[in-house]
Amino acid sequence: MKAAIFDEPGLANLKVMDNVNKPQINDHDVLVGVKVAGVNPIDNFVVSGALPKLIPLPNHIPGAEISGTVEELGSHVKKNYLKMGDRVILHNKVFDGTCDMCLNGHDMICRSGGLISVITNGGFAEYISVPERNVFKIPDSLDWDTAASLPVTSLTPYHALKESSLKINEYIVVFGASGSTGMIAVQLAKKMGAKVIAVSRHSWIKDSEFGGADYLISDYNRVADEIKEITQGKMADVVLNSLGVETWENSYASIGINGRWVTFGTLSGPDIKLNLQSLYTRQIKLIGSTGGTRRELQEVIDMAANKEIRVKIWKKLKLDSVKEAIEALSAKERDGRILLEIT
Numbered sequence: 001m002k003a004a005i006f007d008e009p010g011l012a013n014l015k016v017m018d019n020v021n022k023p024q025i026n027d028h029d030v031l032v033g034v035k036v037a038g039v040n041p042i043d044n045f046v047v048s049g050a051l052p053k054l055i056p057l058p059n060h061i062p063g064a065e066i067s068g069t070v071e072e073l074g075s076h077v078k079k080n081y082l083k084m085g086d087r088v089i090l091h092n093k094v095f096d097g098t099c100d101m102c103l104n105g106h107d108m109i110c111r112s113g114g115l116i117s118v119i120t121n122g123g124f125a126e127y128i129s130v131p132e133r134n135v136f137k138i139p140d141s142l143d144w145d146t147a148a149s150l151p152v153t154s155l156t157p158y159h160a161l162k163e164s165s166l167k168i169n170e171y172i173v174v175f176g177a178s179g180s181t182g183m184i185a186v187q188l189a190k191k192m193g194a195k196v197i198a199v200s201r202h203s204w205i206k207d208s209e210f211g212g213a214d215y216l217i218s219d220y221n222r223v224a225d226e227i228k229e230i231t232q233g234k235m236a237d238v239v240l241n242s243l244g245v246e247t248w249e250n251s252y253a254s255i256g257i258n259g260r261w262v263t264f265g266t267l268s269g270p271d272i273k274l275n276l277q278s279l280y281t282r283q284i285k286l287i288g289s290t291g292g293t294r295r296e297l298q299e300v301i302d303m304a305a306n307k308e309i310r311v312k313i314w315k316k317l318k319l320d321s322v323k324e325a326i327e328a329l330s331a332k333e334r335d336g337r338i339l340l341e342i343t
């Protein structure tokens with residue numbers, strides 16, 4: 001099969017080859033023919049070697065956010081749910097289903113788990129083999145580009161918003177609001193009844209089609225001042241910031257008393273300086289969030305099928321252009337999602 005593959009980390013080492021072995025499936029596995037894959041920071045971390053342990057290596061295939069069709073079913077896969085040719089997306093977590101976290105429904109933080117594309121091969125390839133419990137059917141009405149924007153791009157902010165306990169009429173500030181996860185966070189926070197303040201250089205995030213943020217702050221140097229004006233001095237109830245250290249001080253200064261600061265990524269670096277006194281005297285909560293549950297993935301599928309999740313696509317490239325796609329993640333002029341059309 002055709003796949004993007006590397007023997008050693010480093011974008012220069014990533015090659016697209018036509019003669020990669022098609023994956024074998026076990027009794028409980030499903031072979032999926034990949035249609036469209038999302039390109040996310042996690043793929044850059046995998047390819048660049050920023051993650052400590054890749055399995056397998058050599059011959060590693062990246063690609064964490066996958067949509068496609070069922071091409072082969074293992075002999076023990078329950079036939080009452082999945083059939084050949086079904087359109088599907090893949091939950092990208094490896095989990096054992098038996099540890100205390102899994103038993104509590106938190107399979108994304110399974111004690112012996114990890115990410116598909118990190119501790120297994122990913123989906124920048126014509127085919128991927130995954131356990132049947134990772135396979136979720138999508139309706140025919142759902143287009144491939146949106147489908148390939150659900151397992152990471154939509155699930156991650158959805159779970160983070162739930163972790164933040166965002167309530168109706170609360171003020172939420174979304175940093176990087178026109179980024180992939182940011183635009184979904186804006187849409188979902190609106191749906192949850194919050195007043196959404198988008199921090200972004202792109203004004204389309206105020207358009208109802210792609211978010212409908214209530215307020216837009218485009219000057220990153222004036223974020224706290226403008227939030228003070230908007231909230232009449234109270235500041236934000238929830239701040240969502242996955243941009244990392246570059247926006248830490250601005251985002252922390254935006255939280256009000258009893259507020260929650262939430263992150264699921266560190267695009268510009270992870271190390272911050274924090275004054276603990278300012279944290280406890282204002283009763284602020286710092287919340288880390290990762291991925292989402294399988295139930296939440298089904299919920300985002302249902303919302304997307306109902307046209308309640310819209311994705312703005314910037315670039316859709318062929319698998320041969322995988323390097324360009326990964327490089328484009330950090331392009332200054334980036335304006336929306338990057339996808340790979342595999343087949």
Ligand SMILES: [Zn+2]
Pocket residue numbers: 095096097098099100101102103107109110111112113
């Ligand atoms: Zn587990």
